[in-house]
Amino acid sequence: MALADTRFLPRERFQTLLDALIERGFRCVGPQVRDGAVVYDTVTRSSELPVGKHDMQGPGTYRLEDAGHERMFAWANGAQAIKPHLFPAREPLWSAERGGAGSIEFTPHSAAPEAVAFIGVRACDLAAMQIQDHVFLHGPYPDPGYAARSEALFFVAVNCSHPAATCFCAATGDGPAATHGYDLVLSELDNGFVLSAGTEAGNAVMAQLELDATTPAQTQAVVAQGEASISAQTRSLPSRDLRDALFNNLEHPRWDAVAERCLACGNCTMVCPTCFCHAETEEPTLDGHATTHLREWDSCFTTGHSYIHGLQVRADIRTRYRQWLTHKLGSWHDQFGRSGCVGCGRCISWCPVGIDITEEVAAITGD
Amino acid sequence: MQHPYTPYAAEVVDRIQESRSVFTLRLRFCDPQVQARYRFAPGQFNMVYLYGVGEVAIxxxxxxxxEQLLDHTIRAVGRVTRGLAELKPGDRLGIRGPFGRGWPLTxxxxxxVLLVTGGLGxxxxxxxxxxxMRRRRRYGRLTVMQGVKHSDDLIFRGRLERWRNVPNTQLILAADQAAPLWPWHVGYVTELLGDIQIAPKHTHAMMCGPEGxxxxxxxxxxxxxLPDDAMFLSMERNMQCAVGHCGHCQYGGRFVCKDGPVFPYSEVKELFGVKGL
Structure with missing residues (x-):
């Protein structure tokens, strides 16, 4: 089977895809409904997926509702997808023990590679993961834990068919269709999925399922659905590099206006699939004989983030919001050769006061 | 490859009290092989780890x-440094490094060479x-300008005494507040910049201290x-990982930990002076 081949997987046979992956030793991690939101966790049965659910998102709003159909992926995203798996919110880095005569013994923590198949990830999530790969792996000091967890992954991507009102991946160029970074990609239609493979591993799984070739009508439906999910996106960001536009406006009055609304809660940074800031902390045992050095997600909105010997470089919310936005869309280009935004819109939905990054950018850059 | 986040154990060989709150720890790695292969350039830093408390960039x-000893001069100001101040010869700590880009000494x-420092800089x-000093003939005129808040904060007095007597070397000191018999300037050290000789075509200025x-x-x-690329400054930001991963030390698009801490002014000019970056 050539990589460009497309096959049709009827909905009632979706379980065979999960089974084929589980049989190959993968733990499947996929979307499911929990506490009124889509979350990613271990999944073994296709019935656990968010069947018939749709998400209503807006500034400060996220609601799941019954869609009145049987589709499994008719929603845009939840608060998280891949990031917490590769870059856990809290993770031990090393531990130290007191030995005889005051000696200290350091032991690095090693993460064991685990074969994980991600089911239903979106183009924006894959793009975000590639950005985080750049942060943690592509430098003189690759992160061994992140590297181990990246080793044995399999990605079953889904082309987005139901973007939320908060989505703008078409503007950032990261979606709604997945173009690379997956092993298998699905387009969901009313009665099943059009599949194609992006890697030999994906191709082998697809071959094992012994599927029929797609019909011209199915292919056409996929194309039409893809176009519709682009034109359905109402928000956007300017496609140009915004670095200079932002850094030339560091004293724009809009920073004061947004600071009036921003609570500096850090939600946007917690749900952002590319935010990588983390703090190192120490957890000694009560008897003092051992201690664990951890890292946990931090946010440029916290008071401690810019602390140096008794002073905060960014003491007010204005400079913290400005740091976040100028980094994400501006200085990110200097560091990693692209913007740090993949257009997933999570920061808009999960902001408790509904601050909209696209609106702030438009106001500051005049676009 | 060494795990980039894990320190090596080191021993305090000597501890020198430099002023009321400033002390120097003279350290040696516990593993002789680590000590033997450790190399650094002036201006680089280590992450110094106090057992059970945490790390600081010094x-x-x-x-x-x-090749025998590694010195860190530290002011007891925060949770980690106040603990480090309590260490005595024979005590152990952790060292991870060296990190960053140092001074352009080659x-x-x-x-x-003009050096200007302020505070504890x-x-x-x-x-x-x-x-x-160890390679004195390789450099031209050396001017050292150092400002301190209070004359009691002046450290390395013995060394300063020795340096001021080296030929072709000028030492200028200033204290914002001075105790009796302070022979130097009272005020900001920057007030004396007008008095010094500068050959703009062949001077490297290196500075460290408060951004103001x-x-x-x-x-x-x-x-x-003096051209922008002949001025070098050591920047300071919160640092936790020291390898460009944790995000705290960002200054515009630069990571102070790995792109700095020493920058030619030309690289930071665009943002230098903007508050809150």
Whole structure:
């Protein structure tokens, strides 16, 4: 089977895809409904997926509702997808023990590679993961834990068919269709999925399922659905590099206006699939004989983030919001050769006061 | 490859009280192989780890050719440094490093060197003075300008005494507040910049201290026609990982930990002076 081949997987046979992956030793991690939101966790049965659910998102709003159909992926995203798996919110880095005569013994923590198949990830999530790969792996000091967890992954991507009102991946160029970074990609239609493979591993799984070739009508439906999910996106960001536009406006009055609304809660940074800031902390045992050095997600909105010997470089919310936005869309280009935004819109939905990054950018850059 | 986040154990060989709150720890790695392969350049820093408490970024003040000992001069100001101040010879701690880009000492060979420090900023430049003193003929005129808040904060007095008697070397000290019999200037050290000789075509200026002080120095040196890429400054930001992953030390698009801490002014000019970055 050539990589460009497309096959049709009827909905009632979706379980065979999960089974084929589980049989190959993968733990499947996929979307499911929990506490009124889509979350990613271990999944073994296709019935656990968010069947018939749709998400209503807006500034400060996220609601799941019954869609009145049987589709499994008719929603845009939840608060998280891949990031917490590769870059856990809290993770031990090393531990130290007191030995005889005051000696200290350091032991690095090693993460064991685990074969994980991600089911239903979106183009924006894959793009975000590639950005985080750049942060943690592509430098003189690759992160061994992140590297181990990246080793044995399999990605079953889904082309987005139901973007939320908060989505703008078409503007950032990261979606709604997945173009690379997956092993298998699905387009969901009313009665099943059009599949194609992006890697030999994906191709082998697809071959094992012994599927029929797609019909011209199915292919056409996929194309039409893809176009519709682009034109359905109402928000956007300017496609140009915004670095200079932002850094030339560091004293724009809009920073004061947004600071009036921003609570500096850090939600946007917690749900952002590319935010990588983390703090190192120490957890000694009560008897003092051992201690664990951890890292946990931090946010440029916290008071401690810019602390140096008794002073905060960014003491007010204005400079913290400005740091976040100028980094994400501006200085990110200097560091990693692209913007740090993949257009997933999570920061808009999960902001408790509904601050909209696209609106702030438009106001500051005049676009 | 060494795990980039895990320190090596080191032993406090000696501890010197430099002033009321400033002390120097002289350290040696517990593993002789680690000690043997450890190399650093002046201006680079280590993450110094206090058992059970955490790490802090501290510049290295010893000479890079000293293969036996590693010196860190530290002010007891926060949770980790106050704990480090309690360590005694024989105690152990952790060292991870060296990290970052140091001072342009090779590029500065053959030229005059002007060092300006303020506050406790002298520590990262002490390694430069030591380095130049050991290779004095390779450099032209050396001018050391150091400002302290109070004359009691002046450290390394013995070394300063020795340095001021070296030929072609000028030492200028200032204290915002001075105790009786302070023989030097009372006021900001930057007030004395007008008095010094600068050959703008062959001078490397290196500075370290509060950003406000460095702004004043840069403004004065610009007026004296020193080019932007002949001025170097050591920047300071929160640092936790030291390898460009944790995000705290960002300064615009630069990571102070790995792109700095020493920057030519030309690289940071765009943002230098903007508050809150």
């Amino acid at each position: 510049s290295i003040v010893s000479d890079p050719e000293d 590029a500065a060979e053959g030229s005059d 002298c520590a990262p430049l002490v390694s430069v003075i030591n380095y130049i 002080m460095m702004r004043v120095v840069i403004r004065e040196l610009e007026q004296r026609a």
